[in-house]
Amino acid sequence: MKIGVLALQGAFAEHEKVLEQLGAECIELRQARNLSEPYDALVLPGGESTVQGKLLKELGMFDTIKSQIENGMPVLATCAGAILLAETIDGQIKGQPEQYFGTIPMCIRRNAYGRQLGSFHTEAQVAGIGTVPMTFIRAPYIASVGDGVEVLAVVEERIVGVKHKNQMAFSFHPELDPDVRIHKAFLKMI
Template identity: 55%
Template sequence: MRIGVLAVQGAFAEHIAMLQKLDAEPFEIRQKRDLEQPFDGLILPGGESTTMGKLLRELGLLEDLRMRIAQGLPVLGTCAGLILLAEKIANDAHTYFGTLPVTVQRNSYGRQLGSFSKTADIKGIGPFPLVFIRAPSIEAMGVGVEVLAEIDGKAAGVRYGNQIGVAFHPELTGNAAVHQLFLQRIEDSKI
């Protein structure tokens, strides 16, 4: 299974390592020609969403990837990746892909020094260590959005059709269960 990992900025190397651990075939998406090869899914890593969004536009990747996601390409967005997917960003007038019907707020759990980890249940996985680094929160959800994980009474992970968006960093835990859930979702969509 070939998985494209957006590699313009952020924690893409950690996602690649997780996918390799699961015997998937990851490759880096850095420029438009990287989209010429077929792939089964996409990961949007954590990092700086404003920088990623700017680079996606400058590199000509934004509209092509938005179209593929809208047409059903399975995608996992973590932290900044969730912001890229969100239909609305509460504390920003800009949006990026806008394919996931949620409203998020940047840096909702504090700045870099306020980073923390907390164990919570993820639907289909069970207890999992949620690592929050300058994390967004999910403030509102549209019809059909399924909550996968909650922290402090707020959704921290959601699924909507072909899209999984989480406010935390599963790639930093050493636990590949979220990536396995994503790969299983891709397998199930092929049946």
């Protein structure tokens, strides 16, 4: 099984390491031509969602990836990747250019826990998986969800994990902790 990992910026190498440890092959998606290579699923890593969104457009990758997601390709999105999937960004200025896929009916709040100093580590339940370690770095949280979105994880009464059809999105960074169960659950979706 081959996983396409968006490798424009952010924590993509850490995802690759976990997925390869679980027996998957990874391909780095850096340019539009990489999208023509076959892969079975997609990882949208943490990083800077604004930068990732702009690069996806500038490099001609945005429409192809959005189409793959809408046509059922399994996706694991973490932190900035979750922002890319959100239908609405809390506080988004009307008329600002659209840089996000908008494939999960949810509203997400960027940098919801403050700056780098607001980063933290905890453990909490993820539905169907159990208690997992969670590392939050300048993390968003999901302010609200729409129809068909299953809430997978809540920390301090804030939604930090969801599943919608073929997409799993988390506010935290499972790739930075030794627990690989979230990545295993993702691979089972393929």
